Amino acid sequence: MxxxxxxxxxxxxxxxxxxxxxxxxxxxxxAWVAEMDFGTAPGVIEAAQETLAHGLTGYAPNYLVADMQEATAHWLQQRFSWSLEREQIRPLNSVISAFEAALFHFSPTHRPNAPIVLLTPAYMPFVVAGSRFGRASIEVALRQGPTGWDLDWVALERALQGGALLVLVNPHNPLGKVYTREELTKISELVEQTGSRVFSDEIHAPLVFTGATHISYATVNDAAAQHSITAFAATKAFNIPGLKCAQLVLTNEEDREVWSAVGGVPEHAAANVGLAATTAAYSTGxxxxxxxxxxxxxxxxxxxxxxxxxxxxxxxxxxxxxxxxxxxxxxxxxxxxxxxxxxxxxxxxxxxxxxxxxxxxxxxxxxxxxxxxxxxxxxxxxxxxxxxxxxxxxxxxxxxxxxxxx
Ligand SMILES: Cc1ncc(COP(=O)(O)O)c(C=O)c1O
CATH class of the missing domain: 3.90.1150.10 (Aspartate Aminotransferase, domain 1)
Structure with a gap:
C-alpha cells in the first residue's frame, strides 16, 4: 500500500x-485544540504571501472585503445552494466576534438580557459566555440514541420560553452531529413560537462526510432566515484560524440596519491576510x-x-x-x-x-x-x-x- x-x-x-x-x-x-496538522491549501498560502509582498499591512482596502464577499457568496451557493446578496455577508475577525454581535445586537428585542440557550455538550467558549457577559445560560443536553445524538424537544421548548438566544452549532462541536432538515425545521418552529433568536455557527460546515449533508439553518424557511444570524469561516476547513477572518451573514433587513450603525468597528478587525486567504480558499481550495x-x-x-x-x-x-x-x-x-x-x-x-x-x-x-x-x-x-x-x-x-x- x-x-x-x-x-x-x-x-x-x-x-x-x-x-x-x-x-x-x-x-x-x-489532540486538543481544533487545528489540523495538514497545513493549508497552496492557493491560500500564495494569497497570504502576496498580501504581504504587496505591502498591504495597513487597514483593509474595500476591494479585499468585496473580493471576500464575492467569493463567500459563490462558495455558499455552490456548496449549500444558498443565494445571498454580497452585502449580506459581513467581514469579522472571528466566529466568536460574530457570537458577541449576536449577543449584544441580535438577541430578542423584547427581552433585554435574554438567556443564552446551549445544546450541550457545547464548544467551550459558549459554555463560559454566560458568566463572561453577565447573561443567564441554559444548557439543554443532547441525548444519545441508537442512531446518534437527539434533541430533547421538551427541554428545548422550556428553555426557549419567553425568548432566548439559541446557539446552534451545526455541524456540532464536539459531537460531530449534522442536523437534518426535519430537526432544523422543528427548531425554527419552537424559536418562532417563543419569540427567540438563533445564532447559527456553521464554521465546520465544509467538513461533512459521506452520508450527511450540511443544511444552512437560514435556508430551511423564511422564519428561520428572519430570526437567525449565521457565522461562517474558512478557518476550520482550511486550517487558518490564526489569519483572523470570519463572515457574519445577515438575512433580516432590520438586523442589517442595526449592523450598519454598530458594525463598523468590529468589521475593522478582519485582517488583510485573512480576507485574501479566505477569498483564495473559497475560490481555489x-x-x-x-x-x-x-x-x-x-x-x-x-x-x-x-x-x-x-x-x-x-x-x-x-x-x-x-x-x-x-x-x-x-x-x-x-x-x-x-x-x-x-x-x-x-x-x-x-x-x-x-x-x-x-x-x-x-x-x-x-x-x-x-x-x-x-x-x-x-x-x-x-x-x-x-x-x-x-x-x-x-x-x-x-x-x-x-x-x-x-
Ligand atoms: C464551533 C466553533 N465555533 C467557533 C470557533 C472559534 O472560531 P474563531 O476562532 O473564528 O473565533 C470554533 C473553533 O474551533 C468552533 O469549533
Whole structure:
C-alpha cells in the first residue's frame, strides 16, 4: 500500500511547526485544540504571501472585503445552494466576534438580557459566555440514541420560553452531529413560537462526510432566515484560524440596519491576510479540501477501530462532520479530569468533557486531524496508560512515534 503523504509527517516535524497544538504541552501528542496538522491549501498560502509582498499591512482596502464577499457568496451557493446578496455577508475577525454581535445586537428585542440557550455538550467558549457577559445560560443536553445524538424537544421548548438566544452549532462541536432538515425545521418552529433568536455557527460546515449533508439553518424557511444570524469561516476547513477572518451573514433587513450603525468597528478587525486567504480558499481550495475530507473520513473510522482494539472500555460513534471525536470513557473512572490523567500518564493532550458543559464529565474530546500513525500512537498510549495505570514509558519502541505502524 502506498502511504498517504500525510502519513509520512512525523511527530518531530509537527513539533517543529511550532503550532499551538504541538507546543503548549511539549512532550505530549497533541489532540486538543481544533487545528489540523495538514497545513493549508497552496492557493491560500500564495494569497497570504502576496498580501504581504504587496505591502498591504495597513487597514483593509474595500476591494479585499468585496473580493471576500464575492467569493463567500459563490462558495455558499455552490456548496449549500444558498443565494445571498454580497452585502449580506459581513467581514469579522472571528466566529466568536460574530457570537458577541449576536449577543449584544441580535438577541430578542423584547427581552433585554435574554438567556443564552446551549445544546450541550457545547464548544467551550459558549459554555463560559454566560458568566463572561453577565447573561443567564441554559444548557439543554443532547441525548444519545441508537442512531446518534437527539434533541430533547421538551427541554428545548422550556428553555426557549419567553425568548432566548439559541446557539446552534451545526455541524456540532464536539459531537460531530449534522442536523437534518426535519430537526432544523422543528427548531425554527419552537424559536418562532417563543419569540427567540438563533445564532447559527456553521464554521465546520465544509467538513461533512459521506452520508450527511450540511443544511444552512437560514435556508430551511423564511422564519428561520428572519430570526437567525449565521457565522461562517474558512478557518476550520482550511486550517487558518490564526489569519483572523470570519463572515457574519445577515438575512433580516432590520438586523442589517442595526449592523450598519454598530458594525463598523468590529468589521475593522478582519485582517488583510485573512480576507485574501479566505477569498483564495473559497475560490481555489475545493480540490484541496476534498482531499482533506477524504483523509479525515478514513481517520474517523480508523479511530473507531483503534479504540475497539486498545481502549475497549471506551465508546465512540464516528462523527458525521468535523474532525473531533467525542469519546465516552466514563467506565474508566478517571474523574475529576480524564484529560489530566492522559496528559500525565500517556503524554496525550485532550479536552476534558467537563469543559463542554454539565453532564459531560465522563468524556474527552479528541482531535483526529493528525497523521494516522500519530492517531494510532495516541490511542496506543491511552490504552497502555489505562491498562497499566502506570507511567507511560516513552522509550518503549512499541509507542515510538517517529514512524509508528498502524
Ligand atoms: C464551533 C466553533 N465555533 C467557533 C470557533 C472559534 O472560531 P474563531 O476562532 O473564528 O473565533 C470554533 C473553533 O474551533 C468552533 O469549533
Amino acid at each position: 502506498v502511504a498517504h503523504p500525510f502519513d509520512l509527517l512525523t511527530v518531530d516535524q509537527l513539533r517543529q511547526s511550532g503550532s499551538l497544538k504541538w507546543s503548549a504541552y511539549p512532550d505530549s501528542l497533541g 475545493a480540490g484541496w479540501l476534498d482531499g482533506i475530507i477524504d483523509y479525515l473520513d478514513g481517520s474517523r473510522l480508523l479511530l473507531g477501530e483503534l479504540i475497539s482494539e486498545h481502549l475497549p472500555q471506551a465508546e465512540y460513534q464516528p462523527p458525521q462532520g468535523t474532525y473531533l471525536g467525542w469519546v465516552d470513557i466514563s467506565r474508566l473512572n478517571l474523574l475529576p479530569s480524564p484529560a489530566e490523567f492522559f496528559l500525565t500518564e500517556a503524554q496525550v493532550s485532550l479536552v476534558d468533557g467537563s469543559a463542554c458543559g454539565k453532564g459531560s464529565d465522563g468524556f474527552v474530546r479528541l482531535n483526529f486531524a493528525t497523521p494516522r500513525p500519530v492517531l494510532a500512537g495516541i490511542i496506543h498510549r491511552m490504552g497502555a496508560a489505562v491498562d497499566g495505570c502506570d507511567k507511560f514509558d516513552a522509550s518503549d519502541p512499541e509507542f515510538a512515534t517517529q514512524n509508528p505502524v498502524y
